[in-house]
Amino acid sequence: MGQPSHQINKNAANKAAAHGASGAAANSAPSSTKPRRGRLPRAGIGAARIALSLLFIIGFFLSVFPGGQAAVRTVLLAPAVIAASEPAPLALLGEPIRHVRKAISSRGGPVYLDIYEPTSPIPPIPGAREGLVLIPGVGDNRQVPQLINLSQSLARIGIVVEELTTTTLIENNIAAVDSDAVVQAFNYLSRWPGVGANRVGIAGFSGGGTLACLAAADPRIRDRVKFVAMFGSYFNAETILQVYGRRAITVNGKTVPWQPAQYPLEVLANVVASALPQLDGQLIISAFLPGGQPLTPAQLESMSPAAVAAYHLLAGDEPKQVSQNIAAFSPQLHALLNTLSPSSVIGKIRAPIYILQSRDDTSVPITEAEEFAAALARIHHPYDFVEFGIFQHVQVEANPPLAQVLDDVPPLFRVLSEILQPAS
């Protein structure tokens, strides 16, 4: 082809060689119409070519396209999330990492940062790493093995993770002033060597989701936040108190019993106590501490109406008077709960919001996530909502059923690959 015909005719073997793929035929005698020994059937050749084509397409997609790169990271990260341990492929393919502890200041006091980052040089393509500010919720979770595993696994796939906690969170409480801690931590991570300033997202677990939303709505950073991910977080502090008061949730039009765990009761008691008279607050806190005793009628009589209402909601002993108890809240308590509600700031958030929720959560009922998703849909805010069965609140359940794992993998894969897109 493209050559003088007299040259081609000069050497028949060369003609066959020019066609490459059919080169083996050039070795055959003209009479060899039946397959030679050891020759692959035509179907085998076709299958091998198809396999090579597929390998090429897969390799090209996974390494060149941002969606493909996110898929590689997700494939490596998802088993670490589900199994709550580092899988062998991640250890083989992942980056070497290191853990650094820092402390910065904010309006609410010191912010304790645990930074997990890859130690290998930043790849020229894309030239910067994704950063993730991770608020692991109320309490001191810095030594929780599943959290450490998650942060390390994220670092191994090239993400710089900055876990943060504050004195208020460590003391099992949530304060709106800590949104400044998240803003400071966000700015700190944005300036971290190798992190792309426009590739930083915020993820909040449980009560951390509230701070993630408050910070993402903050005018100082809201245009730079790449995404907000919330796992097991409430949407509105008053509606969650209503659910706690009823000890029931309405799912698909059916009211089903719902029993909260002890720890969120302790946290909510701490939260409401800060807007109550000091003695009332102390009584409520003591009632919901581990091993705490219900308040006596005499103690209740000594308390303000708002404190009594808050107590009954948390104790769940007046499920039919939830609305009256909410109405008995003082203006300060209403204002506090409004300030601590993501529902009050969703209109100010610019970044897409990913809502993750376990179905049988005994800390935050799934209805909160559903209401959150519905509110985002109403205002046409970009969001994704996934619910899982393999988690209890924000922790992976031990030995989840295989069917449940298989059920949860596609949505987990989808949301993780969305969250990991800024790394590409």
Next chain:
Amino acid sequence: MLALSLAWLLLGIIVGLLGIAAKLWPAPWGKRAWLILPAIGVVAALASGWLGTLLLGKLLASAVALWVCVLCVALLPPLAGRLQKRYQIER
């Protein structure tokens, strides 16, 4: 990186063998193709794996090694065949 390099070496051999199965070699190579195609695969996989590590990081290097290796096994033998033929004709 040693384990990864060994994995890329294996990948190169497999892709080379697939190239043989797909009859991607020029006729004059004959039985030598059984050696040359896996060798092309191994060299391409290792070189692209290391280059991929430098450019995109360790995580994505294997995907780079995969497609570059397939590309080399698919394109280099026919190209070499053409060059060989042109050289023979010129002689």
